[in-house]
Amino acid sequence: MPTILTGDRPTGPLHLGHYVGSLQNRVRLQSHHRQFVMIADMQALTDTEPAKVRANLLEVVFDYLAVGIDPVQSTIFIQSQVPELAELTVHFLNLVTLARLERNPTVKEEIRQRGFERDVPAGFLTYPVSQAADITAFKATLVPVGADQQPMIEQTNEIVRRFNALTGSSVLVECEALIPEQGRLPGLDGGAKMGKSLGNALALSASPDEISAAVRRMYTDRNHLRIEDPGQVEGNVAFAYLDAFDPDAAEVERLKSQYRRGGLADTTVKRRLEDILQAHLAPIRKQRAAFAQDPAGARNILLEGCVRARAVAAQTLREVRQALGIEYFA
Amino acid sequence: MPTILTGDRPTGPLHLGHYVGSLQNRVRLQSHHRQFVMIADMQALTDTEPAKVRANLLEVVFDYLAVGIDPVQSTIFIQSQVPELAELTVHFLNLVTLARLERNPTVKEEIRQRGFERDVPAGFLTYPVSQAADITAFKATLVPVGADQQPMIEQTNEIVRRFNALTGSSVLVECEALIPEQGRLPGLDGGAKMGKSLGNALALSASPDEISAAVRRMYTDRNHLRIEDPGQVEGNVAFAYLDAFDPDAAEVERLKSQYRRGGLADTTVKRRLEDILQAHLAPIRKQRAAFAQDPAGARNILLEGCVRARAVAAQTLREVRQALGIEYFA
Numbered sequence: 001m002p003t004i005l006t007g008d009r010p011t012g013p014l015h016l017g018h019y020v021g022s023l024q025n026r027v028r029l030q031s032h033h034r035q036f037v038m039i040a041d042m043q044a045l046t047d048t049e050p051a052k053v054r055a056n057l058l059e060v061v062f063d064y065l066a067v068g069i070d071p072v073q074s075t076i077f078i079q080s081q082v083p084e085l086a087e088l089t090v091h092f093l094n095l096v097t098l099a100r101l102e103r104n105p106t107v108k109e110e111i112r113q114r115g116f117e118r119d120v121p122a123g124f125l126t127y128p129v130s131q132a133a134d135i136t137a138f139k140a141t142l143v144p145v146g147a148d149q150q151p152m153i154e155q156t157n158e159i160v161r162r163f164n165a166l167t168g169s170s171v172l173v174e175c176e177a178l179i180p181e182q183g184r185l186p187g188l189d190g191g192a193k194m195g196k197s198l199g200n201a202l203a204l205s206a207s208p209d210e211i212s213a214a215v216r217r218m219y220t221d222r223n224h225l226r227i228e229d230p231g232q233v234e235g236n237v238a239f240a241y242l243d244a245f246d247p248d249a250a251e252v253e254r255l256k257s258q259y260r261r262g263g264l265a266d267t268t269v270k271r272r273l274e275d276i277l278q279a280h281l282a283p284i285r286k287q288r289a290a291f292a293q294d295p296a297g298a299r300n301i302l303l304e305g306c307v308r309a310r311a312v313a314a315q316t317l318r319e320v321r322q323a324l325g326i327e328y329f330a
Numbered sequence: 331m332p333t334i335l336t337g338d339r340p341t342g343p344l345h346l347g348h349y350v351g352s353l354q355n356r357v358r359l360q361s362h363h364r365q366f367v368m369i370a371d372m373q374a375l376t377d378t379e380p381a382k383v384r385a386n387l388l389e390v391v392f393d394y395l396a397v398g399i400d401p402v403q404s405t406i407f408i409q410s411q412v413p414e415l416a417e418l419t420v421h422f423l424n425l426v427t428l429a430r431l432e433r434n435p436t437v438k439e440e441i442r443q444r445g446f447e448r449d450v451p452a453g454f455l456t457y458p459v460s461q462a463a464d465i466t467a468f469k470a471t472l473v474p475v476g477a478d479q480q481p482m483i484e485q486t487n488e489i490v491r492r493f494n495a496l497t498g499s500s501v502l503v504e505c506e507a508l509i510p511e512q513g514r515l516p517g518l519d520g521g522a523k524m525g526k527s528l529g530n531a532l533a534l535s536a537s538p539d540e541i542s543a544a545v546r547r548m549y550t551d552r553n554h555l556r557i558e559d560p561g562q563v564e565g566n567v568a569f570a571y572l573d574a575f576d577p578d579a580a581e582v583e584r585l586k587s588q589y590r591r592g593g594l595a596d597t598t599v600k601r602r603l604e605d606i607l608q609a610h611l612a613p614i615r616k617q618r619a620a621f622a623q624d625p626a627g628a629r630n631i632l633l634e635g636c637v638r639a640r641a642v643a644a645q646t647l648r649e650v651r652q653a654l655g656i657e658y659f660a
Contacts, residue, residue: 041656046424050497050655057658080656086420087413090460093453094376101452122431122456123423129452130420167380303659325380326371326410328387329633 004029004178005140007038007079010056011048014063015201017194020185020244022144023067023204025178030073036138036309037069039302042079042086043130046123047114061298063204066288071301077309078302079134084313088133091320093126095162096155101125106151132156136172137313144178153177167323171316186240190219205288208278215274220266230262238269245276334359334508335470337368337409340386341378344393345531347524350515350574352474353397353534355508360403366468366639367399369632372409372416373460376453377444391628393534396618401631407639408632409464414643418463421650423456425492426485431455436481462486466502467643474508483507497653501646516570520549535618538608545604550596560592568599575606 006026008014014023029035039060044053057078064076079085101107107128111120123130128151135143135156143153153175160172186192187200194201202214220238224231233239233256242252255272258264291298321327336356338344344353359365369390374383387408394406409415431437437458441450453460458481465473465486473483483505490502516522517530524531532544550568554561563569563586572582585602588594621628651657 042420045654045656054655054658078658080651081659083413083417086417089420090372090416090453093456094451096452097449098452098455099448102448118429118432119427121424122426122428122459123420125428126423126452126456299659306659321410324375325384326375328384328408329411329629329636 001032001034002142003034003036003138003140004142004144005036005038005135005138005175006144007036007040007134008060009040009044009048010053010060011044012056012196013059013203013205015194015196015203016241016244017185017187017201018063019067019204020182021146021180023064023069025144025180026074027068027070030070033142035074036140036312037064037074037076037305038134038309039076039078040134043127045080046121046127057302058295058298061302062288062291065291065298065301066204066284071305075305075308076301077305081306082137082310082313084310084317085130085133085137087317088137088313088320089126089130091324092129092132092159092163095159095166096126096129100155100158101128104128104151104155106149109148128152128155129159132159135175136160137316138309139173139316141173141175142178143175144180146184147177147179150177150179163320163323167325169319169323171319171323182244185244186235186237188214188218188237190235190237202277204281204284206281206285208282211277211281212274215270215277218270218273220269224259224266227265228262231259231264231266233259238266238273241273241277242269245280246272247276331362331364332472333364333366333468333470334472334474335366335368335465335468335505336474337366337370337464338390339370339374339378340383340390341374342386342526343389343533343535345524345526345533346571346574347515347517347531348393349397349534350512351476351510353394353399355474355510356404357398357400360400363472365404366470366642367394367404367406367635368464368639369406369408370464373457375410376451376457387632388625388628391632392618392621395621395628395631396534396614401635405635405638406631407635411636412467412640412643414640414647415460415463415467417647418467418643418650419456419460421654422459422462422489422493425489425496426456426459430485430488431458434458434481434485436479439478458482458485459489462489465505466490467646468639469503469642469646471503471505472508473505474510476514477507477509480507480509493650493653497655499649499653501649501653512574515574516565516567518544518548518567520565520567532607534611534614536611536615538612541607541611542604545600545607548600548603550599554589554596557595558592561589561594561596563589568596568603571603571607572599575610576602577606 006022026035039057041053131152132155157174160174163172164170185194187194187198188202189200191198191200218237220236221232239256246252255264336352369387371383461482462485487504490504493502494500515524517524517528518532519530521528521530548567550566551562569586576582585594
């Protein structure tokens with residue numbers, strides 16, 4: 001079975017963007033892949049305060065379980081509880097130049113977004129190296145990422161090749177990006193990306209009222225003022241969500257044509273979407289509430305996942321150390 | 331007892347520069363300090379090939395034992411065998427900005443010397459962070475360093491203060507530089523620093539012939555052509571070594587005056603110095619040869635030192651993780 005490494009930063013509740021972009025794929029993939037799902041608390045700590053990170057750990061697990069990630073088929077673990085990842089990171093830091101890290105377009109963009117400039121924390125600049133450690137520790141060959149994360153995969157494979165060449169070994173394994181077929185779900189406001197910090201997200205755990213309110217405020221086509229006017233489907237968040245959630249694709253296409261021609265009210269589209277979202281999220285919310293009743297159970301799932309993950313990472317680290325010639329006492 | 335962290339990169343045999351600058355102080359300090367002596371193999375691996383690092387580990391231990399470092403009083407350990415140091419490094423990387431690392435004058439100078447420019451490996455640029463991890467893991471309050479290494483101590487203390495402030499704790503302890511009273515021993519060629527890679531070093535394990543040859547080629551005063559000419563003592567390596575090794579300081583002062591006035595031959599000075607060095611190094615060489623007969627014994631000393639060092643570092647790491655709020659399962 002091919003090995004997958006995937007995961008999330010525990011910086012807030014997971015939302016529909018996570019669901020469409022990754023969670024539903026994990027559920028689909030877990031039966032025929034060896035899947036490691038990492039809660040990236042260390043990565044979150046590069047720019048988020050510890051208390052917030054801590055508070056979100058179990059929330060993320062509740063989200064995972066609610067959508068159907070099966071902790072028997074998938075290994076759910078916390079990054080910080082696998083210290084082998086930190087050690088691998090330190091070994092890999094010797095294999096990457098500062099110039100290479102600064103050239104990484106994903107990191108460059110994130111540094112720009114956060115206004116860090118030269119005051120970027122070293123831990124933030126080097127997080128592609130930490131990601132390479134996460135991926136290679138599990139010898140993952142598939143890494144589900146957005147198209148914009150492709151440079152991270154390239155960076156990882158560069159490190160893999162350098163390490164193997166330097167040590168004359170084949171300990172580390174190259175990986176490839178698994179870019180989801182379904183494109184990224186836009187934010188409620190029409191922004192390209194849904195994010196809690198962007199204020200345009202709908203949480204997986206949203207109440208019926210929150211779902212209603214989200215659909216009501218959802219961006220459609222600002223020029224579609226009267227029902228009989230032709231409307232635009234591209235960039236129309238309501239249709240993007242119908243594409244993502246409506247099981248009747250033919251009906252969605254019919255509605256799109258009608259909207260384009262004119263004669264279909266936003267309220268009609270939104271009513272349909274709201275019904276679908278309410279129906280889709282109700283069982284998830286119910287499941288989530290049930291799992292949230294048993295925090296000790298979720299803790300145990302995490303604890304067991306950490307033990308499993310650690311055993312795998314420790315084996316890779318042993319091989320890495322052997323290849324580097326620093327297993328003096330083994 | 332105050333705690334000391336000190337150590338060496340295992341990149342070659344130790345030489346007289348190490349002896350004067352640090353080894354003899356360690357022997358003096360070990361009885362009334364808690365002294366950790368780290369063989370910095372990970373730091374060496376940032377710019378030295380693994381095979382060379384590996385080959386030098388036991389050599390360094392033989393040097394230590396030969397000069398009188400007592401493995402009961404001092405804990406001799408290998409950096410890579412204490413993986414807690416790598417994990418601390420990763421935590422600390424979040425507390426230092428890229429700009430701060432680039433401003434570090436010691437690192438700046440070393441980057442210049444090695445011609446790295448922007449191609450500096452990330453592991454090299456961040457090595458002050460790794461040093462901060464080494465120092466704080468043992469809660470060392472005294473770090474013997476040359477005056478030029480003061481910026482490293484400042485960087486460590488900045489990390490200590492940031493960590494304690496961020497976590498509202500007092501887990502980490504500030505340290506101060508312990509700058510040796512005896513100045514740095516110049517190289518045989520008169521260069522400010524003795525270094526194996528500079529080709530101006532005399533190894534602690536040098537044979538009598540090597541010692542003779544080294545004294546013969548030693549830089550004195552290039553303008554002191556005839557015995558009766560006045561000679562210069564400043565920058566004169568033979569006198570610098572007499573200052574370091576001659577037990578009769580008054581006689582050295584007398585010789586200096588005579589040399590300055592004129593009437594003292596370089597050969598006379600060098601003969602005295604050679605006798606002193608031969609006498610000083612003979613027992614060290616003999617001891618070293620005896621310890622080198624028992625590599626298994628040296629290995630055991632290292633193994634035991636690593637176990638002791640690891641216990642201390644692991645305790646600090648637990649406190650660090652607790653302060654960061656990531657000891658979820660403890």
